Amino acid sequence: MSNSLVLVINSGSSSLKFALIDTVVGDAVLSGLGECFGLPEANVSWKYNGEKSEYALSEGNHHQLAVDRIVALVEELGLKDDIIAVGHRVVHGGEKFTSTVKLDESVLEEIENLSDLAPLHNPAHVIGMRASMAAFPTLSQYAVFDTAFHQTMPAKAYTGAISRKLYEDYGIRRYGFHGTSHYFVSREAAKMVNKPIEESSFISVHLGNGASVCAIKNGMSVDTSMGFTPLAGLMMGTRCGDLDPSIIEFLLKKGWTQEEVFDELNKKSGLLGVSGLTSDCRGVIEAMENGHEGATLAFELFCYRVAKYVGSYMVALDELDGIIFTAGIGENSQPIRSKILENLKIFGYREDEAANAAARFGNKGIITQPNTPLAMVIPTNEEWVIAKESMALLHA
Structure with a gap:
């Protein structure tokens, strides 16, 4: 396989979804889910070549253990050397992030600072990102934001009919989510209508x-x-x-x-x-x-x-x-x-x-x-x- 694989990670508070995407054709070569983090039944399951497998996680930092298992898995399957980047889904980028960015410590801090806007999601994303950066230290890693696609909304669409001070002090406005989904299907629809x-x-x-x-x-x-x-x-x-x-x-x-x-x-x-x-x-x-x-x-x-x-x-x-x-x-x-x-x-x-x-x-x-x-x-x-x-x- 050519060097065309991107590992996509979506880290939640008690779960971690992942997929290995062949960027030439857009298909998932490998996909899986880590779930029940923090519980005795924590595990990672995956699908490869139509076959499903599962691995129980021991006690410890389950996000890190799940990423470690993913690393071991891609090594066992002979795919690790074909991975050229890691992409992370982030639910909330606020007004700070209007497009995809390369991860570094300052970006991680900014994502953590936005946790007030997404208290269940953003802290979990950062945990998954740190685990992934430790596991793949030589790969470039990127954050892709659910909210970024909606940053083109005009003020009349995103502004709440509330005091301007609430927006200025706390960032209260419409942000929108599912941005990557709306982006993808609109591009496919344009092809359908030529x-x-x-x-x-x-x-x-x-x-x-x-x-x-x-x-x-x-x-x-x-x-x-x-x-x-x-x-x-x-x-x-x-x-x-x-x-x-x-x-x-x-x-x-x-x-x-x-x-x-x-x-x-x-x-x-x-x-x-x-x-x-x-x-x-x-x-x-x-x-x-x-x-x-x-x-x-x-x-x-x-x-x-x-x-x-x-x-x-x-x-x-x-x-x-x-x-x-x-x-x-x-x-x-x-x-x-x-x-x-x-x-x-x-x-x-x-x-x-x-x-x-x-x-x-x-x-x-x-x-x-x-x-x-x-x-x-x-x-x-x-x-x-x-x-x-x-x-x-x-x-x-």
């Missing part, structure tokens, strides 16, 4: 356990549904999305603690909270088909709120080349896409049922009828974006 990305406009709908909508004008993000944190915007698997902020004050006055309120809004709301059953849309749809009232409401509410956002984001664009569905739900759930398009019928959208059924499980395609406004499904590939961004800086 237009340069600089002349293309889309509404990208990233639907997974986390979900967001992005208005993309001439290839650039001009508005997005997630806000200061990933809690805002769409209803999600366990997150509430947009909510009257006075509800927080109301619950605090009722005796709820701050931790209880935000645990409720982040981990017990969304599809899980409304259905009373599950955060998994497959389980919601199955229960709905069996007549479950809560599941039916969760399905209707989820699809309705996505359609409302899509409709509102037409205001941000001069023209619209298409709606893009992506991520786990967006790529695979035919019923949810069908219902969203039905909710958009006033704009002329008409589902092609056969095409919608075919565009699942890794298959992309246009899912609306001929001579009607375009909606399409495009599988996302955030790891490929991180690898490509890392390669671009490496060769700059």
